[in-house]
Structure formats: structure tokens, C-alpha cells
Amino acid sequence: MKQFEALTRKKDNQPVRYLIVDDSVFARKSLAKMIEAFGGTIAGEAGDGLTAITEYGRTSPDIVLMDITMPQMEGIEAVERIVRDHPEARIVMVSSVGYQDNILAALQKGARHFVQKPVKPDALYEIIRYVLSDEGVTAPA
Amino acid sequence: MKIDLIQPFISAVDTVLAETMETPVTIGGLNMQDEGYRKKGVAAMIAIKGAIEGRVILDVEPRAAARVANYLAGEDITLDAQATRETVCELANMVIGNAVTLLNDQGSTYKVYPPELITEEQLAKEGADTEATVLSFETQHGNVYMNIAMRYFRRRQRERNVVAAS
Numbered sequence: 104m105k106q107f108e109a110l111t112r113k114k115d116n117q118p119v120r121y122l123i124v125d126d127s128v129f130a131r132k133s134l135a136k137m138i139e140a141f142g143g144t145i146a147g148e149a150g151d152g153l154t155a156i157t158e159y160g161r162t163s164p165d166i167v168l169m170d171i172t173m174p175q176m177e178g179i180e181a182v183e184r185i186v187r188d189h190p191e192a193r194i195v196m197v198s199s200v201g202y203q204d205n206i207l208a209a210l211q212k213g214a215r216h217f218v219q220k221p222v223k224p225d226a227l228y229e230i231i232r233y234v235l236s237d238e239g240v241t242a243p244a
Numbered sequence: 245m246k247i248d249l250i251q252p253f254i255s256a257v258d259t260v261l262a263e264t265m266e267t268p269v270t271i272g273g274l275n276m277q278d279e280g281y282r283k284k285g286v287a288a289m290i291a292i293k294g295a296i297e298g299r300v301i302l303d304v305e306p307r308a309a310a311r312v313a314n315y316l317a318g319e320d321i322t323l324d325a326q327a328t329r330e331t332v333c334e335l336a337n338m339v340i341g342n343a344v345t346l347l348n349d350q351g352s353t354y355k356v357y358p359p360e361l362i363t364e365e366q367l368a369k370e371g372a373d374t375e376a377t378v379l380s381f382e383t384q385h386g387n388v389y390m391n392i393a394m395r396y397f398r399r400r401q402r403e404r405n406v407v408a409a410s
Contacts (some may be wrong), residue, residue, distance in 0.1 A: 104318035126358055127337065128329035136318040174358055190380070199341020200356060202348030215354060219345070220338045221263045224318075 109142025110235065112165060117233065120146035121166035124155040124181070125197070126173040127212060130220075134168055134197065137224045141231065152176030152184075159185050159192065164238050168213070169200035171205065179209050186213030193234050197222060249296060249394050250377060252350075256343035257381050257390060263385050264315045264335065265308065272380040272387065280368035281391050282377065285309065286328050288336040289362045292344065294354030298394035300343075301362060302336040308386030309335070333359040339390070 110119045121138050123131045123145065131148050138145060146162035149155040159167065162177045169184070171178040178196060185192050196209045201219035209217060215234045218227055254271065257324045257407040261269045285305040292298055304312070310323045323331070336359040376393040 127330060127334045129313070129334045133318065133334075135318040140318070164386055171342070172356055172358055199338040202345040204348065204353065213410070216299075220270065220341065221260055221316075223263075 104136060104140045105224060107141050107224070109158040109169045110228075110232060111142070118164070119165045119213065119231070121147070122150045122155065122158055122162055122167045124146045124158075124167060124173070124178065125153070125170040135223070137227055141228055150174075152178055152181030155181045155208055156188075159189065159215070165193065166183070166231060167192065167194040168197045169194050171196060171200055176184050179205075179214075182209060182214050183212040195227075195230060195234055198226075216227075232233060250379070250392060252298065252346035253339070253343040253390060253392055254379065255346060257340050257379075257388065258339075260335070260338045260342055261312075261381060261383060263386060264312045264338070265315075265385050266312075266315065267383045267385055268332070270382050271376075272382040274380075275378045277376045277378045277391065281376065283362075283364060283367055284387070285388055286294050286332040287362045287367065288329075288333045288359040290340045290359045291357045292337055292340070292394065293357075294347075295352035295371070296354070296394045298348075300336075300394075301367070301389075301391040302332065302339055303352055303387040303391065304332045304335060308383065308388050311383075311385040329361055331360065335388075352354055370382040 108113045110172045112119060121143050123134050125131050125157045135145055137216045146164040147158040149158045182194050194214045206217045216230050218230055235242040283303045285303055286309060287301050287302045287303040289299050309328050311329045312324050312335050315322050340356055344356050346356055376389050376391050379390045381388045
């Protein structure tokens with residue numbers, strides 16, 4: 104996979120920490136590979152929305168990559184609950200279901216952006232850089 | 245089944261396979277299937293609910309699954325049985341998600357459910373009383389088959405009403 108210029112946190116120049124939420128192990132592995140190429144580290148993983156909430160509280164990641172269609176609790180509800188407790192949370196939805204109403208619902212609940220699967224690494228990199236650029240997390244210009 | 249229901253699925257397969265297999269995709273055939281379906285590789289099923297309801301089965305030859313797995317993993321990997329199943333489920337998720345996105349953007353709302361792997365026995369039962377359309381997609385890295393059984397919810401509701409009244 105293509106290597107990208109590493110995204111680092113402005114406050115301590117450490118690698119960005121990610122929480123990956125997807126019910127597919129393979130999708131999580133795929134995203135982890137991309138994160139590695141972006142110079143990031145995996146703070147945690149979850150296979151459903153409920154676990155994502157717990158993992159967010161446990162790991163306090165810099166950014167969450169969140170699927171929508173998952174068992175137990177779907178991604179949009181998990182976003183709502185995470186953002187309610189952690190308004191600073193930066194969550195990017197990563198889903199194959201990318202219709203307008205779904206994107207709107209996710210954004211209304213507090214997600215910062217949306218990427219449709221299959222994920223192109225270049226697109227995800229740019230979106231992460233954009234989402235993290237607002238508050239103390241930096242990346243090369 | 246009306247072509248306007250099938251077209252978004254064809255477009256989605258074309259888009260997703262072209263991206264994940266990095267190769268051109270051609271439609272090898274389109275057949276009606278009214279008996280049990282025999283799978284050709286590893287098959288995953290996704291249920292769809294909304295203005296149209298039904299299910300879609302994505303059946304992927306192992307060679308094609310290996311190609312997709314390499315793309316998703318970002319490197320050449322050795323695919324064991326579990327990884328093959330994971331790959332096919334994720335591919336089904338992407339294809340159906342993209343198709344439903346197209347359907348939703350046409351003005352109706354649909355919900356998709358997580359993919360489930362389906363066995364030969366389940367397929368035989370599934371196809372026994374279901375009228376489905378089977379599309380084959382050919383690539384130089386193996387074939388992918390899509391078995392679609394969808395119907396308009398309104399029609400189903402009318403049929404229920406007729407049964408209830410009789």
C-alpha cells in the first residue's frame with residue numbers, strides 16, 4: 104500500500120490514535136492497514152455500536168472510524184451516544200450505505216464526515232486530515 | 245422482476261468489483277431462477293426492507309475472493325477459509341450498500357441488514373418458492389454471481405389483504 108506523510112497530534116507530535124468500529128473483521132483489518140500507512144496507531148477496535156461506546160470511554164481516541172450497519176447497535180446511534188458524553192469526539196462514518204438521508208442523520212447526530220466503501224486510501228487520508236485539522240491535531244499541508 | 249429494481253444492483257457490482265478487483269467487469273448472463281440455486285463459490289445473503297423487500301445473495305468464486313482480499317488487505321495475502329468468508333461478506337456489504345444508496349437516492353427508503361453466510365442447504369430452501377434473477381459477472385480474476393429476489397412491498401401488502409379477506 105502507498106505510504107502517506109504521517110498524521111501527528113499537534114500537542115505532542117505523537118501518532119494519531121484511532122478507534123475502528125466495524126462488524127467485519129476483514130474491514131477492520133483493511134482500515135488498520137490504511138491507518139498504518141497514515142502513520143497512526145490503533146487505540147481500539149469494536150464490532151458493534153455498544154462496544155464502540157465502551158471502547159471510546161476506555162481509549163479516548165483522537166478519531167473514530169465508524170461503520171453504520173452493525174448488529175446490536177448501529178453506528179448512527181453509537182455516534183449519538185458517544186457525542187452526547189464526549190462532545191469533542193471526532194467520528195467519521197465509513198459505510199457502504201451512502202445515501203443522503205443516512206449521511207444527514209449521521210451528521211445531525213454528531214459525525215464529522217462520511218466515506219463510502221470501498222474506501223480509497225487517498226480519500227480517507229484527506230478526510231482524516233480535514234477532520235483533525237480543527238483542534239490541535241496536525242498533518243503536513 | 246422489473247429492470248429498474250435490478251439496474252442499481254448491476255451498477256453497484258460494476259463499481260465495487262472494478263474498484264476492488266482492479267479489472268474490467270462484464271455481464272456474462274442474466275437468468276430467471278425459480279428452483280433452488282446452486283452456489284459456485286462462497287455465498288453471503290443480505291436482507292433488504294423498505295418500499296421493496298427481499299434478499300440478495302452474492303456468490304463469489306474463490307479466485308475472485310482472493311483478488312478482493314488482496315485489495316482490501318493492501319497486500320498479497322494467503323486466504324484461508326475464514327478469511328474467504330470474511331471477504332465475501334464484506335464484498336456483499338459493499339455491493340448491496342452501494343445499490344441501496346442508488347435506490348434511496350431515487351426517492352425511497354430502504355434498510356439493509358448485516359450479511360450472513362449461506363450454505364447449500366439454506367440456498368435450496370431459500371430458492372424453492374422464490375422467483376429470483378441471477379446475474380453473472382465475469383472478470384479475468386474469476387466470476388461473481390448475484391441472485392436477487394425482490395418485490396414491491398405494496399404488492400405484497402395487497403396480496404396479504406386478499407388472503408385476509410378470503
